[in-house]
Amino acid sequence: MTQNTSTNGIxxxxxxxxxxxxxxxxxxxxxxxxxxxxxxxxxxxxxEELVESFPDIDxxxxxxxxxxxxxxxxxxxxxxxxxxxxxxASVFG
Numbered sequence: 482m483t484q485n486t487s488t489n490g491i492x493x494x495x496x497x498x499x500x501x502x503x504x505x506x507x508x509x510x511x512x513x514x515x516x517x518x519x520x521x522x523x524x525x526x527x528x529e530e531l532v533e534s535f536p537d538i539d540x541x542x543x544x545x546x547x548x549x550x551x552x553x554x555x556x557x558x559x560x561x562x563x564x565x566x567x568x569x570a571s572v573f574g
Contacts, residue, residue, distance in 0.1 A: 528540050528543050528544060528547075531543045545558070
């Protein structure tokens with residue numbers, strides 16, 4: 482691996498195979514980021530649709546339902562909420 486050092490200390494590869502490897506990895510990561518953005522937009526649209534269908538339920542609850550379902554963290558969230566409720570009650574009566 483041939484290297485060149487830039488003026489700020491970064492070692493920049495000069496080997497075409499190394500440069501190609503970096504370029505391909507960055508391109509793959511950018512493609513992932515594009516898919517993530519698309520998925521975020523899809524989730525936002527789903528939440529908006531739920532809020533329209535169920536206007537008495539705040540969007541934050543739908544987000545929490547999705548997050549707990551995705552991470553399978555309902556029990557942790559419940560315990561955390563119980564702890565928070567106890568703390569709030571002891572501080573503010």
